[in-house]
Amino acid sequence: MSNKEITEAGGLRCANCAAPLQGEFCHECGQSIHSVLKPVHGMLEDTLDIVLHVDGRVMHTIPPLLLKPGFLTLEYFSGRRVRYVAPFRLMFVLCLLAFFLGHIAMDQATGGASHSDAAEIVPGQTNAFADASTTLQVQKKLDQQVAQLQLTRESVGSSVGLDLAEQALRRQASQRIAQLDGSSAPAKAGSAPAKATSATGDSSDDEADVEPSRRSWLYRPSHIDISWLPRFMNLRLEDGIKHMKLNLLAMKDDRTKGEAIERLKANTFAALPQTMFVLMPIFAVLLKIMYIFRRRLYMEHLIVALHSHAFLFLNLILGIALSMLGTWLVPHASWLSPIIHLLEWALVIWALVYLFLMQKRVYRQGKFMTTVKYLVIGWCYLWMMSFALGAAVLLGMSH
Template identity: 40%
Template sequence: MNSAAPTPVEPTLPCPNCGAPLQGDYCHSCGQPRKGMIRPLSGIMADVVDSVLNIDSRILRTVGPLLFRPGRLTNDYFAGRRTRYVTPFRLFFFMTVVAFFTVQWYLDQSSPEGWKLNVDDSAIDRAQTQSELQKQLDEQMAELDKARAEMAEQIKAGGPGRAGLEAGLAGLEAGREELRKRARVRADWILRADEAKAKNLPLPPFISEAIDKGEEDLSFNGKPWDAKDNPIKFDWLPDAGNAKLNQMASNARDNLRRGIRDPKRLAAGVLNVLPQTLFVMMPLFAVLLKIFYIFKRRLYMEHLIVALHSHAFISFSLLIVSALGLVKTWVPSIAVPAGWIMSCLGVWVPVYLFLMQKRVYRQGWIMTTLKFGAIGICYTVLISTAVAIAAVASLAIAS
């Protein structure tokens, strides 16, 4: 009877770091990988390619539930099924960066006609030709003349309310002068617009006379701000601090004026601070969830996972909308179906977030509805305030 030859046992190598026997690619004791950087370049490049392909496959397995299955990613993560998906923070970071890059690209590609800024939308401010402007001015002056004649007759007749009628008559005179002033501003814009059309240039934005001439300014102590004559000054601040405040005020004024003339610039400035603002607000949103679901006895990190997944979904939706906007710009023939998809996605976002909250926290429909509304209001106020502060800060800091 022949006995089989024993299988040779491969000697176990010790971990170079802690000396424990290695049982795989990583040391079970200290976690150090068996493979280091001191090896052929081809092996390192193969590991890089493998890592990239692995991440890509996880992204493909993640985007489906992220977009179409509210709460699935979060519940799977809580249940321990994590390896198949992109980690929550990496998913949020990736979606946010790509989404805002795409939004800025879309704004750069969009037509300048969609970015006109009209401070007033009256008939005079909508006139496109000098004849149309004169017609609108005559019509509105005629209405004021009619009202003035009626008031004058009532004043002659006497009776109660005479003082009020006289004040109203003075107001009508001020209104006539304001109409003439606005007509002059619009006439000047029409001349500049005609020159731009003749030179095949974009139409200039129409803004108020005060802003156009630089008369509308910041105020401090009830007077127009001026770095020399009326600077911002607080006694409790050192001279260097007051000087910095005045420099920031100057930057904010100049950037705001440029932004009014070029609304794309203003929108780009706001978009530049949105990603940072979202990163800062993320823990606060988790705090809101912790407060509203305090009796669920969940850890703060669980609420943070919910916040990361919900914001990743919002960023992904924004990415899709911006991408569709770019496609509409490049291929006008599909503008209608792309518009329908964008509209449907706009409806799906709040529905998704509501269903996600319902499925993760597993409360009744009424309680979920009440908490969803309350959390939404609180977070909208918080993030709007944060974005406004960040936008003002960016205007004041940027030169």
């Protein structure tokens, strides 16, 4: 017995089902003739072999995916699949990589996005109403922030910290109103500011705006009770609406606007891959409808959809890489800017041409019919993408 590998007993028969062996794997049950009881270095060798094998498939998959429209799909239909990465795995990995790089590129483009200083967010550290020029503005900002605290209470429950924060906000509002009115004696800390008046001391005519909590849905308690939905789904919807209100209120506040927008972008990018996976089978249904007389199976259309989106994500990855490269290099070599822009436009044009050629080669129709169906599918897909993006934004707002 070799020191490098411990083989299973059984001679020329499978140790699992006793079938005669004709190679390294049993043709009856598929079990390998090699034992899993190996020295550590043997396991490392197997791991390296698996990695190199996967890398070999990647090298056979990525170039034709980018440069040969429809080639991978036709190969898959012909049964030649071992050399290539499976369509769903290919699309899945490229999708996650594209959104990950997109998030990094967006952070780079915005310079990391200036987040609000923590001292400005915590009530009591600085006057939250210092930039208000009228008592009406003070009252509006107070209503917004008190409503935001109330929504937080509904989400996390009662908290002494939240009660103290509300008292601090009311105290700061009273102090600011006293400054604007020229009064030397501000109202008590725990009391709400009096009816809002203008800086000249006259009462505001727009009394409805003084208390928006009475009419705006943002300031009302969220309660969902849909009879035909289970309780846990009602609670989940209610919690999502509360978070959506908190995010919207944060965007209306200048001090927390930047942070809220960054949070929305991060949550949207996190939700986009999920919406794309929902979109994929719907796109395959669209292909099935457009080519219903070709009598192809739904799985064939789904494979076309997977390879099409895998190419789009690969194209997007290259575009993001070019954009990031330009951000790094153009400040030091401005002559690279037109070249990078030209390459980016070339990727966009190639994406449109690629999808047309892929559709023509896979479904084998004439140029006129392919063009008509290509335009119809593209128009429908734009609407589908719009709904998917809207759903991702809503999901991002609800977290």
